[in-house]
Amino acid sequence: MNAKTKPVIQLYNELPRPTFRTIKVNNLELEPLPERPSGRYTPQHQCEGDVSLYFYQGNGMPDLGEFQGANAEALERALRHADKGCAIEAEAGAKGTARLVYEVNDDHPTLNRQLRITAGAGSDVTVYLVFEGGAAGGEVNFLHYIRAEAGAHVKIVKVQLHEGNVRHIEHRYAETAEGSSVEYVSAELGAKEAVVYYKTDLLYDESSFDSKSLYLGKDKQIVDFSYWIPMQGKKTKADVAIAGALQDEAKKAFRGTIDFLRGSKKAVGSEADTCILLSPKVHSISVPLLLCKEDDVVGNHASSAGQIDEDTLFYLMSRGFDYQGAQAIIVESHIRPVVDALGDGALAERVLQTVRERMNSQG
Secondary structure, three states, X not given: OOOOOOOXXXXXXXXXXXXXXXXXXXXXXXXXXXXXXXXXXXXXXXXXXXXXXXXXXXXXXXXXXXXXXXXXXXXXXXXXXXXXXXXXXXXXXXXXXXXXXXXXXXXXXXXXXXXXXXXXXXXXXXXXXXXXXXXXXXXXXXXXXXEEOOOOEEEEEEEEOOOOOEEEEEEEEEEEOOOOEEEEEEEEOOOOEEEEEXXXXXXXXXXXXXXXXXXEEOOOOEEEEEEEEEEOOOOOEEEEEEEEEEXXXXXXXXXXXXXXXXXXXXXXXXXXXXXXXXXXXXEEEXXXXXXXXOOOOEEEXXXXXXXXXXXXXXXXXXXXXXXHHHHHHHHHHHHHHHHHHOOOHHHHHHHHHHHHHHXXXXX
């Protein structure tokens, strides 16, 4: 009798400094998807202002050093087997906006993509990314790299609305220079598994990183966030905030590591994760870590997960809302600061409409 073959397991979003294995929070385990041909279509795109956008074939990334991404094998595919990369560039002092829409469908079920953003000194660049569509066994494996020169500001606004049959993997790496800043605002509302890994190097004085994310997990969806922020420059700043809710049997994990390296005097780092539990079957993991090798720094971390306050529900229902409607109002108010930070009225309305539809259809 043949022994059962154990499924191959890949590890995603591993903590850079693991904790006890017995508590099972060091990483996410997923079975690999079968290999499928990758689509080479050109996404919808638009530029405004003084930024340029062009597409390239093959690997257009610089040397990423020891960057491991969400998963080393997935990162290698994004580096060596990318279908079509996109480069967005802004010269010194330039200001502009770029928009990209990536769609998974039966013709393009798998996307291995790159996005390279280079912001010259003193420039101001905003990039809007929308991911949508679905296909059975679909996968998005997306690598993006940001280089923000001295005094530059780069903002990435991402809205992920895939159908529930897609695995969405994203590797985000940003390098900052003196006085530059990188800002992310993200809405993770779709996909069967949404896995996002952030590494932002704050190695130069007065550089900063700000990230706001929202999510609404449904059915058996997995939403997994991981951050690693090495801080070495003086007066650097990092602020990470995650807000969302879980329905049905959904799972969410947040792993945040702010690493105060030697030299980071007067640095400030904060991370906060708040989760509303809408079902007794959901699972929320939160691991906000602060590592420190320097004096005279400020580190803050906070995590909370709990059900909606019954008095608040009663108050709203006494004003004419049904149970689900009252829950939806509370969830919407919880994520509203992230929605407002998107900075685009049409995208914000689309996010809110998706949240309302998902809340109204909860089991």
